[in-house]
Amino acid sequence: MIFSFDLLINAVLSGILIGGFYAAVTAGVSLSFGILDIVNIAHPAFIILGSYVAYIVNTTLGVDPILTAVIMLPAFYVLGTGIYQVYYVSFEKRGQESLRGLAFFFGLLFITEVSLVLYFGVDYRYVEASYIGPTWHFGTIDMPLRILVPCVVSLLLIAVLQLVLSKTFIGRAIMAVAQDQLALRLMAVDPIRIKRIAFGISIATASLAGAFLIIIQPVEPSVGRDYIGRVFAICVLGGMSSLPGTVIAAMMIGIVESLTATFYGPSWAPAVSFGFLLLTLAVRPAGLLGR
Amino acid sequence: MRTPLFLAICLAVAAAVYAAAVGVGNDYVFFAGYVILQYIVLSTAWNILGGYCGYVNFGSAAFFALGAYSTVATYKLIETQELPHVVPLPVLMLIGGVVSGIVGFGMGYLTLRLRGAFFAIATLALAVVLQTLIVNWDFVGGSRGAYVLRPEDLPLIGPYIRYLFLVMLLLAVAALVIARLIERSRLGYGFATIRDDELAAEASGVPTLRLKLIATTISGALMGMAGAPFPYYIGYLQPASTFGLDYAVNSIAMPLIGGTTSWVGPLIGTILLGSLQQIVTVTISSAVNLLVVGVILVAFVILAPNGIIGLVHHYWQRKPEDFVGRRHVETDAPGAVP
Amino acid sequence: MTVTGRLLEVDNLSKRFGGFVALENISLSVAPGERLGLIGPNGSGKSTLVNCICGTLHNEAGTVRFDGRTVDGLAAHQRTHLGLARSFQLPRPFVSLNLIDNIRIPLLYTVAVRGKHHGADEVEARCVDLLREVGLDAKATRLPRDLTQVEMRKLELARAMAAEPKLLIADEAMAGLTHSEVEDILALLVRLNEQGVTVILIEHIMRAVMSFSLRLVVLVSGRKIADGDPNEVMRDPEVERAYLGQ
Numbered sequence: 018m019i020f021s022f023d024l025l026i027n028a029v030l031s032g033i034l035i036g037g038f039y040a041a042v043t044a045g046v047s048l049s050f051g052i053l054d055i056v057n058i059a060h061p062a063f064i065i066l067g068s069y070v071a072y073i074v075n076t077t078l079g080v081d082p083i084l085t086a087v088i089m090l091p092a093f094y095v096l097g098t099g100i101y102q103v104y105y106v107s108f109e110k111r112g113q114e115s116l117r118g119l120a121f122f123f124g125l126l127f128i129t130e131v132s133l134v135l136y137f138g139v140d141y142r143y144v145e146a147s148y149i150g151p152t153w154h155f156g157t158i159d160m161p162l163r164i165l166v167p168c169v170v171s172l173l174l175i176a177v178l179q180l181v182l183s184k185t186f187i188g189r190a191i192m193a194v195a196q197d198q199l200a201l202r203l204m205a206v207d208p209i210r211i212k213r214i215a216f217g218i219s220i221a222t223a224s225l226a227g228a229f230l231i232i233i234q235p236v237e238p239s240v241g242r243d244y245i246g247r248v249f250a251i252c253v254l255g256g257m258s259s260l261p262g263t264v265i266a267a268m269m270i271g272i273v274e275s276l277t278a279t280f281y282g283p284s285w286a287p288a289v290s291f292g293f294l295l296l297t298l299a300v301r302p303a304g305l306l307g308r
Numbered sequence: 309m310r311t312p313l314f315l316a317i318c319l320a321v322a323a324a325v326y327a328a329a330v331g332v333g334n335d336y337v338f339f340a341g342y343v344i345l346q347y348i349v350l351s352t353a354w355n356i357l358g359g360y361c362g363y364v365n366f367g368s369a370a371f372f373a374l375g376a377y378s379t380v381a382t383y384k385l386i387e388t389q390e391l392p393h394v395v396p397l398p399v400l401m402l403i404g405g406v407v408s409g410i411v412g413f414g415m416g417y418l419t420l421r422l423r424g425a426f427f428a429i430a431t432l433a434l435a436v437v438l439q440t441l442i443v444n445w446d447f448v449g450g451s452r453g454a455y456v457l458r459p460e461d462l463p464l465i466g467p468y469i470r471y472l473f474l475v476m477l478l479l480a481v482a483a484l485v486i487a488r489l490i491e492r493s494r495l496g497y498g499f500a501t502i503r504d505d506e507l508a509a510e511a512s513g514v515p516t517l518r519l520k521l522i523a524t525t526i527s528g529a530l531m532g533m534a535g536a537p538f539p540y541y542i543g544y545l546q547p548a549s550t551f552g553l554d555y556a557v558n559s560i561a562m563p564l565i566g567g568t569t570s571w572v573g574p575l576i577g578t579i580l581l582g583s584l585q586q587i588v589t590v591t592i593s594s595a596v597n598l599l600v601v602g603v604i605l606v607a608f609v610i611l612a613p614n615g616i617i618g619l620v621h622h623y624w625q626r627k628p629e630d631f632v633g634r635r636h637v638e639t640d641a642p643g644a645v646p
Numbered sequence: 647m648t649v650t651g652r653l654l655e656v657d658n659l660s661k662r663f664g665g666f667v668a669l670e671n672i673s674l675s676v677a678p679g680e681r682l683g684l685i686g687p688n689g690s691g692k693s694t695l696v697n698c699i700c701g702t703l704h705n706e707a708g709t710v711r712f713d714g715r716t717v718d719g720l721a722a723h724q725r726t727h728l729g730l731a732r733s734f735q736l737p738r739p740f741v742s743l744n745l746i747d748n749i750r751i752p753l754l755y756t757v758a759v760r761g762k763h764h765g766a767d768e769v770e771a772r773c774v775d776l777l778r779e780v781g782l783d784a785k786a787t788r789l790p791r792d793l794t795q796v797e798m799r800k801l802e803l804a805r806a807m808a809a810e811p812k813l814l815i816a817d818e819a820m821a822g823l824t825h826s827e828v829e830d831i832l833a834l835l836v837r838l839n840e841q842g843v844t845v846i847l848i849e850h851i852m853r854a855v856m857s858f859s860l861r862l863v864v865l866v867s868g869r870k871i872a873d874g875d876p877n878e879v880m881r882d883p884e885v886e887r888a889y890l891g892q
Contacts, residue, residue, distance in 0.1 A: 056425045058366075058432070107610040115424045117609045119364050120564055124609065127557055127602035134595050242553065246436055249429045284451065288440035291433035298430050299418040494754045501740050501751055507702055508738035510722035511731070513756030513809060517721070569742070 023157040028279040029272055030158060036271025037168030038229050040175055040264045042244060043251040045222040050249070051258035052195045053212055053219075055104065059122040060248060061241035062129035063220055067093065067227020068142075068236040069133060075144040082144045083170060086228035090221045097220025100125070101213045126241075133238040141235035149232060167229035172264070174225055178218075179260045191215045195258065243287055250294030311489055318481045326474060338473040342541060344582040345476040346534050350555065351562035351574035352483040353530035356490060357523045358560070359568030362503030363420075364428040367435035369555035371528045374411060374438065375404030375535025376550055380448045383456055383539065397475055397537055404536030405529040411438075412528020413521055420520045439551040453546035456539040472537050483530055487571035490526075499523060531559075554598065558582075561605040567617025576616050652711075653678040653813055653844050654699070654730075659708030661691075661698055668694045669868045672708070676813065676846065681839055683859030683876065684848045687888060691868040692848050693735050696815050700732050701725045713812065726756050729812030733805070733819050735848075737798035739790035746786050748801060749773040752809035760810075773808070779834060780804045796822050803831070813844045820851055828854055856880070864888065 042064060049057045070089055071082035108118040148162040182188035190211045193201055198208040230236060251270055255262035270290050278286045329337045350368060357363050379400045386395055419430040443451045458468050465471050490496050498519045501509035506516050539545050558581070566577025581601065588597040612619050654676040661669040669691045676682050686692050697703035699710055701722035710717050717725050731752075740748050750773050753764075764772070777783040780800040782793075790798060803819045816835065820828050832854055839845050849855045855862070855876070862879040864872040866888045872879045879885055 050425075054425075056428065058429070103610065107613075116358065116362060116364055116568070117564070117613050119425070119428055120560055120609045121606055123366070123557065123560065124602045124606035127553070128599060128606065131595055131599040131602060135599065246429075246433045250433070253426075253429075282444075284444055285440060288437045291436040291440075294433045295418065295430055295437065298422055298426055298433075494758075497743075497747065497751060497754060500742055500747075504740040504742050505738045507722075508734065508740065509751070511700060511702065511726060511734070512752040512805060513723050513726040513759065514751065515721070515723050515755075 024279060025276075026157065027159055028275045030160065031164070032272030032275030033268050034160070034164045034168040034271070035233075035275065036268030037171045037264070038164070038226075038233060038267075039247060039251055039271055040267035041167075041171035041222065041229060042226045043248050043255070043263050043267055044175055044178055044260065045219040045226065046248045046252045047255070047258060047260060047263050048191075048215055048219040048222070050252055051256075052191060053215055054195070055101075055216065056119055057122050057216075057219070058119070058245055058249075059126035059129065060219070060223060061244035062126045063093070063096075063223035064227045064230060064244065065133065065236060065238060065241040066129060067224040068231040069137060069227075070224070071228040071231055072142045072144055072236070075146075079145075081146055082228040082232055083166075083225070086225045089224045093224040094217040094221040097217035098213045100220065101216035104216075105209060105212070126245075130238045130241060137238070139237050139239075141237045142231070143235040144231050146232065163232050167232050170225075171229060174222065175260055175264055178222070182260070187211070187214060192258075246287075246291040246294055250290045250297065253294065254297050311485065314488060315481070315485050318484060322477045322481050326477060329473065330470070335467055335469055338467075338469045340586050342469070342473050342476055343586070344578060345473070345480045346538075347558055347562060347578045347582050348480040348575060349476070349483045349534040350531055350559040351566075351578050352480075352487050352571065353527045353534070354559040355563040355568055355571075355574045356487060356499075356530075357527040359563050359573065360490065360496065360499040360503065361520060361523045363424060363520065363523070364560070365431045365524075365527065366428055366556050366560075367415075367431035367438075368531055368559040369551045369553070370431075370435035370438045371408040371412060371531035372535035372538070372555050373442065373547070373550040374408045375401075375532035376538040376545060377442055377448050378404045378407045378532070379536045379539050380454050380456060380545055384447060384454070397471070397540070401475070401479070401533045401536040405533040408532020408535070409525045409529030411532075412524040412526075415528070416521045416524035420517060420524070435551060435556070439547055442551075443547045449545065451547060453544055454539070455544050458540050458543055468540065472541055475537060476534070479533055484571055484575060486526070486530070487574075491571060495519065495522070554601075557598075557601055557605070558585075561601055561608075563615070564605065565608045565615055567615030569614070570617060573615050573617050580616075651677060653680075653713060655709075655711040656695075656699065657709045657711070659695070659698055659705050659710065661694055661703065661705045667868055669698065669705070672865075672868075672870050674863055674870060674873060676844055678812070678844055679839070679842060680844055681835075681858055681860045682844075682846045683855040683862045684846055684865065685850070685852075685855055685862065686865035689867075690865040692865055693817055694868075695865065696732055696817055696848070700730055700815070723755070726752075726809055726811075727759050729810075730815075731756075731806040731809040731811035731813070732815040733799075733802040733817055735817040737795075737802045739793075739798055739801055739805075741790050744787050744789055745777055745782060745793075745801060746770065746773045748790065749776050749805055749808045752805060756809040776804045776808050779807070781830065796827070799823075800831075803834075807838065811843060813846065814838065815846045815848070817848045818850065820849055820854055832858055 046057065046060050049055045049060065067086060067089070071085045074080050074085040075082055104118065104121065108121065148166045150163070152159050152161045153165070182192055190201060190206055191214070194208050194211045194215070201208045201211065230240075247270065251263060251266045254269070255264075255266035270293060273293070274286050274289045277289050329341055350372060354365060354368055357365055382395055382400060382403060415431070415434050419427050422430065442448060448454055461467050462471050465474065490499070498509070498514050501512065501514050502516050502519060509516050538550070562577035562581050563574040564577070565581055566575065567573030581604065585597050585601065588600055608615065614621070652675040656672055656674050659669060659672045660667070672695060684692055694703065698705040701717065701720060701724070712725065712728055712730055715728065717728065740751065743751075750769060753769055753772060774783055774786055777786050780803060782797060782800055782804065785792065785797070790801065793801065799819050799821065803816060806814055806816070820831055823831065828851060835845050835847065835858065847855060847858055859876050861874065862872070862876040863870060864879060864885050871888065872882050872885050
């Protein structure tokens with residue numbers, strides 16, 4: 018295989034763009050795992066759910082997927098709060114979150130994926146939008162719009178989230194609940210309510226991430242599984258609860274995956290993020306911008 | 309009940325099961341039964357690490373597949389020398405067990421210093437890394453898969469599937485005996501302290517890292533042994549299905565549904581859930597089957613966190629110890645199992 | 647036994663959590679058979695010090711020597727095997743095991759490792775004896791969740807004693823006890839000491855500390871500010887300031 022500078026540049030750029038998208042995918046997990054300490058391995062399944070919702074609305078009503086996702090944000094938020102409530106009552110309160118909480122989310126992952134298979138089948142689904150298809154060319158550099166647009170909107174989403182977390186009361190309460198629940202209570206804030214809101218937001222991000230996903234690539238129910246490892250790898254690498262860290266880590270992984278796929282073949286790509294994760298966990302569990 | 313007596317009873321039950329299967333007269337019983345026996349081993353093995361120690365392994369499929377692929381590798385290696393099937397099945401299982409045991413040990417060493425949740429995620433990552441390695445390893449067929457010829461019928465036993473069934477039956481007995489032995493030994497106490505409070509365990513003198521490594525190694529090795537005969541059973545091995553999430557889900561769901569505190573749990577859970585799955589797959593569809601597993605898992609985890617053992621305890625007001633007898637703890641003589 | 651005759655030596659031990667300095671250059675030593683009291687306001691680092699000595703936490707600087715050996719690289723369980731035992735300030739019982747089994751763990755994993763082997767019945771009897779010494783034998787077959795907070799502290803102490811230590815660190819074992827219960831635990835610790843066990847008592851109940859300790863160490867904000875005869879230490883103006891404020 019010929020090493021070409023153009024190939025390298027495009028691989029790196031493509032990695033950066035995809036990385037932006039990965040950051041949006043991971044943002045939800047940074048909230049649920051990084052801040053709330055809830056191992057929601059079903060998060061990718063909710064993303065796929067978001068993809069299919071965008072798909073249905075796009076094929077029946079012709080609405081832009083990202084717009085659909087934004088409209089669906091409240092629905093996903095409610096779903097998130099509902100799931101947290103069940104999780105809290107069944108596990109957190111009883112102190113059994115490690116084994117049974119994990120099994121719970123694992124079960125949810127399964128149920129979601131299989132239900133989608135039963136309803137939609139295993140065919141790949143895709144959406145239509147004006148920016149899927151065209152590619153901008155700058156000399157030898159190619160920027161497919163279907164990746165560029167989600168990347169840009171993803172970064173926007175992260176920026177908004179970061180603002181919310183650092184400037185609003187609820188946002189700061191969410192950051193606080195990770196550190197000191199007692200202090201929150203003393204401020205007459207119910208930590209359970211804060212956690213519920215945070216988890217709701219986490220699942221809401223899945224709605225958007227799902228739309229981005231189906232814009233970037235065709236989707237079928239088991240696509241989510243590739244993202245489980247990616248998402249936790251990026252979350253851990255990025256320092257768990259740091260959103261800027263998440264963006265950097267996401268782009269790093271995106272670049273490495275892209276380079277691997279370009280120069281070694283796509284069949285090796287899944288091993289990259291998961292391998293990174295193992296390495297990080299073994300060597301430096303606190304991540305790059307460690308906690 | 310002392311272990312030799314327990315072993316004798318298990319073997320007697322196994323003999324009865326085998327005789328009954330032969331009596332049915334339809335080889336389908338052996339095909340379906342093999343799967344259930346395989347899952348008895350997988351869920352018992354999972355429970356040693358997950359139920360006893362509290363460390364959740366999402367990568368059961370990886371250890372199972374390693375066992376299967378080590379058989380394929382051995383088969384291809386020997387086959388080129390024009391001596392098919394010269395390696396007896398028990399030896400293949402031993403190889404599978406050793407390979408998976410070593411990987412279990414290695415994975416443990418890399419990840420057991422981590423908090424429980426990170427360990428679980430690491431196991432998931434490991435499974436995918438291993439799968440990717442296998443997919444890219446053409447010697448064992450890569451993503452195209454590998455065909456493995458099933459050996460000929462055997463004298464006295466008949467169709468090879470019966471031999472597979474018998475071997476898996478014995479492995480299941482071995483797994484249950486090992487699990488029960490661990491449970492009632494000093495090792496079992498150590499595992500329980502790891503599950504309950506690792507810091508306090510260390511402070512009490514329990515070498516937690518060493519015990520966790522023992523657990524991952526034994527668990528991995530058993531899963532590898534369960535996977536070793538699989539190529540002969542299925543004839544055509546493919547990474548996507550061999551590393552499939554169904555193995556991961558089932559090896560977690562069965563102990564959780566049966567009850568994780570004792571060897572009885574995985575056994576009950578497997579028999580119930582396994583049989584249910586066979587029925588659903590045959591009568592409805594395999595996709596619905598997976599949905600059913602997921603729903604039952606979630607329902608049990610929410611409503612009956614201690615599984616069926618816990619439900620029985622609750623309604624019969626008797627302590628689980630009465631069933632599994634922690635009264636007679638075989639404390640170790642010097643030099644025995646740590 | 648060390649050349650200097652000290653059972654425990656802590657040299658310039660420091661521990662930080664991120665930017666927060668929990669312990670700064672702590673040095674102290676304990677002679678075999680001594681009864682040392684360790685006091686200080688909440689948050690002064692007493693439990694952190696215990697954690698570093700016992701290996702539960704890793705100190706960035708300084709050395710800990712126990713019974714002549716440097717224990718710095720050793721895991722907590724190895725230090726327990728050497729004879730260092732502690733009770734936790736917030737009780738950490740093994741919740742799925744009954745009381746007898748809770749006590750059994752150190753017997754199985756520490757005492758047995760030292761080469762002393764007992765039959766199953768002997769072990770069981772020893773467990774019940776230890777529970778009796780702290781007044782918990784009536785609840786021997788119950789689970790920790792059936793215990794009151796006070797009873798859980800007693801279980802903590804009994805479990806530490808079960809490891810047959812040379813040095814026992816009792817971290818606020820008496821919190822919440824009644825007057826007579828405090829007397830009972832004190833008597834127990836004195837008995838242990840008479841049998842040769844060195845004891846470090848960390849307490850807020852001043853009369854217990856004063857009556858028990860032969861030497862008193864005071865920790866404030868991660869620093870040792872006093873070390874000596876209990877009565878003299880309590881008269882030290884800096885110690886008075888630490889407890890009564892400026």
